[in-house]
Amino acid sequence: FAAGLRLSVLHLEEEMAAAERATEHPFHYLIEPLTADRPDKKYFNVLKLNDPRYVRLPFSIRVLLEAAVRNCDGLHIKKEDALTILDWKKQQNQADVPFWPARVLLQDFTGIPAVVDFAAMREAVKKHGGDPSKVNPVCPTDLIVDHSIQIDFSKSAIQNAPNPGGGDGSGAVPRVSSSKLPSKSSPCQRSISCLSSCHSEASSPSSKPRTTEIENTPLLCPFHLQPVTGPETLIKNQEMEFSRNKERLQFFKWASKVFQNVTVVPPGSGIVHQVNLEYLSRVVFDLRDVFFPDSVVGTDSHTTMVNGLGILGWGVGGIESEAVMLGQPVTLTLPEVVGCKLVGTTDPLATSIDVVLSITKHLRLVGVSGKFVEFFGPGVSQLSVADRTTIANMCPEYGATVSFFPVDEITVRHLKQTGCSETKLETVETYLKAVKLFRNYQNPSEDPEYSQVIELNLSGIVPYVSGPKRPQDRVMVNDMKKDFQNSLNEKVGFKGFQISPEKQKEVVEIEFEGKDYKLAHGSVVIAAVISCTNNCNPSVMLGAGLLAKKAIEVGLSVKPYIKTSLSPGSGMVTYYLNASGVLPYLHSLGFEVIGYGCATCVGNTAPLPESVVAGIQKGDLVACGVLSGNKNFEGRFCDCVRANYLASPPLVVAYAIAGTVNIDFEKEPLGVNFDGKEIYLRDIWPSREEIHQVEEQKVIPSMFQELRVKIEKGNNRWNALEAPESLLYPWDSKSTYIRCPSFFDKFTKEPSCPQSIENAYVLLHLGDSVTTDHISPAGSIARSSAAARYLIRNGLTPREFNSYGARRGNDAVMTRGTFANIRLLNKFIGKTAPKTIYIPSGQTLDVFDAAERYQREGFPLIILAGKRYGSGSSRDWAAKGPYLLGVKAILAESYEKMHKNHLIGMGVIPLQFLPEENVDKLGLTGKEQYTITIPNELCPGTTVSVTTNTRKAFKVVAKFDNEMEITFYKQGGILNYVARKML
Numbered sequence: 001f002a003a004g005l006r007l008s009v010l011h012l013e014e015e016m017a018a019a020e021r022a023t024e025h026p027f028h029y030l031i032e033p034l035t036a037d038r039p040d041k042k043y044f045n046v047l048k049l050n051d052p053r054y055v056r057l058p059f060s061i062r063v064l065l066e067a068a069v070r071n072c073d074g075l076h077i078k079k080e081d082a083l084t085i086l087d088w089k090k091q092q093n094q095a096d097v098p099f100w101p102a103r104v105l106l107q108d109f110t111g112i113p114a115v116v117d118f119a120a121m122r123e124a125v126k127k128h129g130g131d132p133s134k135v136n137p138v139c140p141t142d143l144i145v146d147h148s149i150q151i152d153f154s155k156s157a158i159q160n161a162p163n164p165g166g167g168d169g170s171g172a173v174p175r176v177s178s179s180k181l182p183s184k185s186s187p188c189q190r191s192i193s194c195l196s197s198c199h200s201e202a203s204s205p206s207s208k209p210r211t212t213e214i215e216n217t218p219l220l221c222p223f224h225l226q227p228v229t230g231p232e233t234l235i236k237n238q239e240m241e242f243s244r245n246k247e248r249l250q251f252f253k254w255a256s257k258v259f260q261n262v263t264v265v266p267p268g269s270g271i272v273h274q275v276n277l278e279y280l281s282r283v284v285f286d287l288r289d290v291f292f293p294d295s296v297v298g299t300d301s302h303t304t305m306v307n308g309l310g311i312l313g314w315g316v317g318g319i320e321s322e323a324v325m326l327g328q329p330v331t332l333t334l335p336e337v338v339g340c341k342l343v344g345t346t347d348p349l350a351t352s353i354d355v356v357l358s359i360t361k362h363l364r365l366v367g368v369s370g371k372f373v374e375f376f377g378p379g380v381s382q383l384s385v386a387d388r389t390t391i392a393n394m395c396p397e398y399g400a401t402v403s404f405f406p407v408d409e410i411t412v413r414h415l416k417q418t419g420c421s422e423t424k425l426e427t428v429e430t431y432l433k434a435v436k437l438f439r440n441y442q443n444p445s446e447d448p449e450y451s452q453v454i455e456l457n458l459s460g461i462v463p464y465v466s467g468p469k470r471p472q473d474r475v476m477v478n479d480m481k482k483d484f485q486n487s488l489n490e491k492v493g494f495k496g497f498q499i500s501p502e503k504q505k506e507v508v509e510i511e512f513e514g515k516d517y518k519l520a521h522g523s524v525v526i527a528a529v530i531s532c533t534n535n536c537n538p539s540v541m542l543g544a545g546l547l548a549k550k551a552i553e554v555g556l557s558v559k560p561y562i563k564t565s566l567s568p569g570s571g572m573v574t575y576y577l578n579a580s581g582v583l584p585y586l587h588s589l590g591f592e593v594i595g596y597g598c599a600t601c602v603g604n605t606a607p608l609p610e611s612v613v614a615g616i617q618k619g620d621l622v623a624c625g626v627l628s629g630n631k632n633f634e635g636r637f638c639d640c641v642r643a644n645y646l647a648s649p650p651l652v653v654a655y656a657i658a659g660t661v662n663i664d665f666e667k668e669p670l671g672v673n674f675d676g677k678e679i680y681l682r683d684i685w686p687s688r689e690e691i692h693q694v695e696e697q698k699v700i701p702s703m704f705q706e707l708r709v710k711i712e713k714g715n716n717r718w719n720a721l722e723a724p725e726s727l728l729y730p731w732d733s734k735s736t737y738i739r740c741p742s743f744f745d746k747f748t749k750e751p752s753c754p755q756s757i758e759n760a761y762v763l764l765h766l767g768d769s770v771t772t773d774h775i776s777p778a779g780s781i782a783r784s785s786a787a788a789r790y791l792i793r794n795g796l797t798p799r800e801f802n803s804y805g806a807r808r809g810n811d812a813v814m815t816r817g818t819f820a821n822i823r824l825l826n827k828f829i830g831k832t833a834p835k836t837i838y839i840p841s842g843q844t845l846d847v848f849d850a851a852e853r854y855q856r857e858g859f860p861l862i863i864l865a866g867k868r869y870g871s872g873s874s875r876d877w878a879a880k881g882p883y884l885l886g887v888k889a890i891l892a893e894s895y896e897k898m899h900k901n902h903l904i905g906m907g908v909i910p911l912q913f914l915p916e917e918n919v920d921k922l923g924l925t926g927k928e929q930y931t932i933t934i935p936n937e938l939c940p941g942t943t944v945s946v947t948t949n950t951r952k953a954f955k956v957v958a959k960f961d962n963e964m965e966i967t968f969y970k971q972g973g974i975l976n977y978v979a980r981k982m983l
Contacts, residue, residue, distance in 0.1 A: 026079045027069045034291055034431055043291040044070050046435055053086055055436055056449045058337040058374050059406040061088050062437055063293050063312040064099055070292055071100040076329050084334065091334050092451060096962040098329035101313070102285050104321050105298030106143040107272040109778060109805040112248060113876055114299060114318040114325070115143070115255045116741060116809045119729040121979050124744040126728065130983045133727060137261040137325035142280050144265040144272040145252060242267070242717045244802055247737040248809060253723035261325075266718035268595070269711045272298070273305040274573075277389060278418065278704055279711055281311055283407065284428045291431045297324055301396040301873050301898065308389030309414075310407030310437075315396065317898065318876035319905035319974050326978050331964040335401060337372040338363075339450030342379030344459035351540050351648040355383075356391050357464045359456060360398045361474050366454055369399035370897050374450065379458050380405065380441040385414035386538055396873070397471045399896075406439040407432055418704040467645035468624070469494050477651065481664045484522055487643070488622065494769075497622050497642060508619040510611045512561040519615045519623070522662030525608055526625035526641055527558070529591055529649045530567045538695045540628070541573060543686050544591075544649035545582025546694070550684035551657055552585045554673040558656045561612050564590035580694050589653065608640065616640045626655045639822055654681055736794050741811040742884065743975055749983055751971045757888045757932040759949070760860040761839050763851055764819060765827040765919070765926035770865055771872035772899060776814065776881050777821045778805035778873075785834065786816035786848040808877055811884060818881030819847040828926065839927050851885035861885065864919050864926050865892035870899025879906045883973075889932055891946075891956060893918050904965045907973035909934070911944060911956040922954055932956075938966045 025031070030048050033039045046054060046066055057065065068082040077098045084095045106114060122132035242249065249267070256264040265275055282294040294311045296303060301315035316330065324330060340363070346355060363373065373395070375388075383391070388405045395403040405411075407428070416425055432438035439446055463477040468487055473495060475483045488504050490496025499521065508519045519525075529544060551557075558564060566586060568574050574593055577583040586592070607613070616623045617640065624643040645661060655661055657670050669678035724730055731740045766774075781787050781801040790812055791801055804820075807813040820834045828837040829844065837843070838850045845853070854861055863882065869892040870878060879902035882890075889909045900910045911932070913919075919926065928948035935942065942958040960966050971977040 026072045026074065027082070030069065034427075034434065040289050041286070041291065042289060043431060043434065049086070051086060053089070057086075057088055058339070058372065058404075058448045058450060059437060059439065060312055060337060060372050060374050060402060060404040061085065062435070063295060064097065066293060066435065067100055067295065068097065070290070071329070076100070076327075088334060088337075089449065092336050093333065095334045096331055096964070097334050098331055099295075100329040101139070101295040101297045101324060102282075102287075102292065103280075103294075103296050104137070104139050104141040104325050105272065105276055105280070105296050105300070105303055105313075106141060106318075106321065107298075107300050108143065108145045108248070108252070109808055110299035110318050110876060111143045112251070112809040113741075113880070114322050115252070115259075116738065117318070117322055117743070117975060118255075118259065118325075120740050120744055121975065121982070122728055123740060124747050124979050125982045128747075128749060128983055134982055135326075136259050138327035139325050140261050140263075141325050142263045142265065142276075143252065143255070144269065144275050145249065145267040146265075146270065146272050146275070242721075244800075245737075245806060246721075247735060248806065249718070249721055250723045251729070251738050251809065253718075253721055254725070254729060257723065257725050258727060265711055266714050268715055268718075270568075272300060273302055273389075273393065275711065276303075276306055277309060279708055281306055281309055283310060283411075283415065284431050286427070291427070293432075293435075293437060297321060297330060299876070302393050304395035304402055305389050305393040307392035307395065307402050307404045308385060308387075310405060310411050310432075312402060312404060314402050315898065317879070317902040317905060319879070319902055323974050323978055326981075328978065331962055332401075333370075333961055335370065335372045336451035337374055338366070338368050338400075339447075339453040340373055340375050341377035341453055341455045342375060342383075342458055343377050343455060344379055344457040345382055346458045347461060350461045350463055351543065351650065354461050354463050354648065355387065355458065356394045357466050357471075357474050357646070358461045359391055360394050360466075361472055362454070362456055363398035363400065364472050366452075367399075371400055371451070372402050372404065373398075373400045374404045374406070374448075376406075376439075376441060376447055377455075378442055379456075381408070381410065382458065383410075384539070385411055390540075394471075401897075406437065408439050408441055419708070463648070463651070465626075465645045465647040465651060468497075468622075468643035471646055475645075478664070478666055481662055484643070484662050488521060499620075499622065503620065506619040506621065508615040508621065510561070510615040512609055512611050515560075517559060517561060519612070519619065519621055520660070520662070521622045522643075522660045523621065523623055524562055524626055524655050524659055524661060525612055525616070525623045526627070527562055527564045527591075527652050527656035528567065528625070528627040528629075529565070529586075529652050530627050530629045538576060539688075539691050540649045541568075541577060542580060542582065542694050543691050544628075544653050545577050545580065545586055546686035546690060547650045547653050547684055548589050548591065549582050549585040550686070551653070551670075552588050554679050554684065556657050556671045556673070556679060556684075558589045559659050560590070561609055562590065562656055562659065563608060564592075564656055565594045566591040567594055586653075589656065591653065591656075613640055624655075624661045626652050626661065628652050650685070734794070736791055736796060736810055736813065737807060738809045739811055743811075743880075743973075744979065747976060747979065749980065751976065751980070753936060754934045754938070754970055756934045757860050757862070757930070759929045759931060760862045760888060761854055761929060762864055762926040763854070763861040763885065763887060764836055764847065764863050764865075766863065766865040766869070767825060767827065768866035768893075769868050769871055770824075772870055772875040772878040772896075773872055774819070774821045774824050775870070775878040776804070776818055776875050778875070779803055781807075781813075781817070782820070782822065782834075785820050786846045787813050787820065790816055811880070814877050815881055815884040816848045818877070818885055837927075848885065851887075855886045859886075860888045862889045862891060862930055862932070863887055864924070865890060866918065867893045868896060869894070870896040870902075872896070875899075876902055876905075879903045879908060882906075883908050891919075895959060900959055901965070904960070904969050905974040907969060907971075907976075909969060910959040911946075912959050913956055914954075917954065922952065924948070924952065928952070938969070939963075940966070 027044060030044045030046060031042050032045050034041050034043050044066060046069055065082060065085040068077055068085050071077050072079055072082055077100065081097050084091050085097055118135060122135045125135055126132040252264050256262055269275055285292050285294050296306060296311065296313035297316045298313065299316065299318050299321050303313050303315045306313045320330065392403040392405065412425060412429055415428065429438065464474045465477060465480060466474050487495050488497055488499040490498065492498045504521055506520065510517050510519055577586065622642050623640060624645065625641045626645045626647050628649045629646060647655065654670065665681040669680050671679055673679050780803050783798050788801060804814065804817045822834060823832050824834050825832050826836050829835050834847055835844050836847050836850050838845050838853055851861060869890065878899060883906040887908055889911055890903060891911045891913065893913050895910055903910045928950050931947050933945045938958065938960060940960045940962060942960065943955050944958050945953065946956055947953045968974045968977055971980065
């Protein structure tokens with residue numbers, strides 16, 4: 001008995017040991033302290049894998065490997081996944097691997113649908129007997145409210161304030177001499193009137209400048225270092241923002257209270273990418289006493305901006321972000337990594353935007369769609385972190401998934417400059433060096449192996465703009481006049497407007513504010529220094545300010561009918577523009593701070609003056625917008641502005657002063673000075689040395705520190721905002737902003753098998769390069785649209801419509817807004833209009849009305865498209881909208897990868913024509929009825945049969961890249977998949 005007992009005990013101990021081994025982390029042997037003096041602070045030392053392949057991996061792939069090793073749980077991420085990543089050289093472009101990012105980043109336009117879906121998921125889980133309190137983000141999630149600002153007020157402070165130079169204010173902007181500024185001051189009432197009208201208490205040279213915290217931005221008068229009340233325009237726009245978006249903001253505040261792991265950064269704090277760089281980025285995470293690389297996925301395609309800080313991150317849709325928030329890893333095909341070798345030194349006149357546009361075009365020509373791009377070579381050391389983040393921001397425009405700059409000494413210096421503590425700096429450097437993620441760009445022996453290497457010589461880059469309709473169409477500034485004139489002659493297309501020669505000289509006289517002006521082809525009517533690309537970069541922003549200063553000092557000005565605006569990425573930008581003394585000069589030219597967030601770039605600009613619109617229409621003029629952003633699709637800024645150019649902030653100011661893009665800066669003057677002397681751009685262009693000197697003096701740690709305090713404290717309006725605290729959101733049936741979406745109306749505990757699509761009609765017959773803007777516009781709601789009719793039925797006036805982006809929490813508005821872009825070219829119609837044909841009767845209807853009629857009749861719908869369907873910004877409603885319209889499948893020649901993923905995430909199957917086949921070659925008109933046979937067994941690359949009622953038959957490819965995408969499709973989308981896991 002004793003022997004048997006001993007055997008039983010021994011067997012039990014063996015079982016317990018086996019169970020303990022089974023629950024032990026598969027890579028537990030890699031865990032060790034980072035430093036001997038802090039044994040509690042550990043990390044996964046991937047070098048202890050003792051595999052020579054690791055040091056040959058691209059740095060971005062090393063981040064993927066570390067995440068797989070650390071998060072290996074045997075279920076979502078298996079040991080084999082980590083080993084597959086380690087074998088990247090052989091497995092690239094073949095194997096699918098999971099990636100668990102450290103955090104999720106949301107902005108309000110794309111974030112509100114995600115949070116609304118979470119709230120709706122709680123309802124669905126409760127309805128089916130689950131615990132709704134379990135529906136919480138597992139992954140830390142930050143939501144930045146930055147896309148709700150609109151330009152309702154501009155130049156008001158200039159127009160209402162006393163004239164800076166005296167007189168009646170009707171003449172030219174007076175000359176400002178910094179050498180004649182008064183030496184005494186009192187608290188300023190308006191920063192613009194501060195140029196000569198401060199009266200004051202004495203301020204001794206030895207006394208420190210007095211500061212005060214202002215609700216929206218920490219402004220000081222740059223001339224007297226006395227507190228100011230803040231720009232009138234900024235205050236008015238932010239008041240309007242809170243008033244217009246109160247319901248949405250209350251919903252966000254509710255979410256921040258009831259959902260665990262959610263942080264909301266209130267409006268007025270800054271643009272999402274800027275806040276991410278300045279406040280949210282860790283570079284190295286320290287969570288539960290484990291160090292690991294910072295990484296992020298965000299609901300904005302320009303999340304890649306943090307790649308410039310050495311943080312791996314990219315944009316995903318709201319649908320995918322929700323899955324990550326709920327503990328599901330991102331699945332991606334192990335990418336090819338293109339090494340972009342930078343050599344040489346940038347030209348003194350070239351800005352980081354010129355570098356960005358050069359790299360954008362170069363990488364587009366090379367073809368990097370769906371690939372990682374990693375920068376290396378001695379030229380990288382010539383770029384500041386601000387330059388790198390600007391380059392990384394444009395990553396989606398050349399189609400790459402990421403544009404990665406590994407951390408180096410310049411990164412560490414940047415972190416120190418922005419107020420990072422010495423302890424944090426030491427941790428960052430020690431950890432990254434320990435896992436070989438810290439690099440010396442001057443040492444070629446550290447260069448990893450890449451799938452492909454391309455070389456770019458920075459010294460050959462000259463100033464460019466981009467346009468008039470697409471960001472990849474670059475134009476040398478010296479060739480701008482010739483290129484614009486060619487565009488007038490070209491047939492209507494990506495570069496052409498087809499204006500007859502006799503009409504190209506058309507000049508229209510307009511009256512504005514009692515004065516006469518002339519408009520012609522090329523006249524600039526919108527000039528915006530906006531937030532999402534350049535404002536992280538002090539050099540280009542200070543360059544714009546110094547250019548404005550020199551322009552004012554020689555007597556140049558901007559015509560008052562041009563809608564100018566300055567929308568900084570954050571209060572830090574306003575702070576250093578103000579501290580450097582250039583902000584009042586920008587204001588004097590009309591570039592006044594209108595708020596913090598996306599405005600002109602997403603169509604949130606106020607209407608142009610009626611006389612300007614009338615003049616453009618009268619002459620059928622190709623009027624122009626110039627902005628320092630990253631997207632310039634036709635009609636995006638304003639319906640009547642056909643030519644839109646992307647340019648660096650200094651060039652935005654220059655074209656605003658010139659009043660036209662139809663100018664050769666080398667040969668033609670911007671204007672004349674006080675003495676009648678012609679002033680050329682070269683006369684007022686600030687040198688790189690001037691800019692760097694101001695940058696080093698003004699971009700100081702205290703600015704970033706003050707911004708952090710400001711974000712953490714919030715602002716008075718946000719702090720006073722009341723919001724519910726209930727577990728489930730109390731939906732208001734009368735709300736036109738927040739509605740419980742209908743995605744879960746047909747939700748069941750068990751999924752049904754995918755059904756074939758029978759006798760479907762074509763809702764839209766589209767061509768190439770249909771963007772997510774075409775599919776789901778973010779700008780203003782047209783008064784004649786289906787969405788407008790819905791809002792009017794609900795008692796709203798056109799003034800209360802707000803924008804599509806602001807109403808993304810209302811599925812009724814967004815479904816009606818799907819394909820409502822005025823520039824949509826549907827081949828059924830033959831011209832640009834948000835219309836389609838209801839095929840059974842031949843009627844021309846709004847897209848929504850036609851889809852609604854098809855659904856009433858019980859007909860499924862498909863869409864025919866050409867190449868690059870779904871290009872442009874990440875936008876989940878570009879997939880949700882078609883789903884709710886009843887679209888079951890898209891047949892296209894090719895897809896933007898992110899949008900294709902979104903379609904699958906909503907249960908819409910993306911089908912691709914076989915090579916050398918398309919609608920025309922197959923002889924399809926689009927007016928047939930289509931039957932698509934979906935097999936029960938699906939696999940990546942499955943071929944699907946399509947037949948029509950006209951007896952045509954052909955094959956297409958189901959664009960599933962991996963098994964997880966097939967799972968999502970079979971479940972009816974990722975939302976259903978995640979909700980079922982909660983039951």
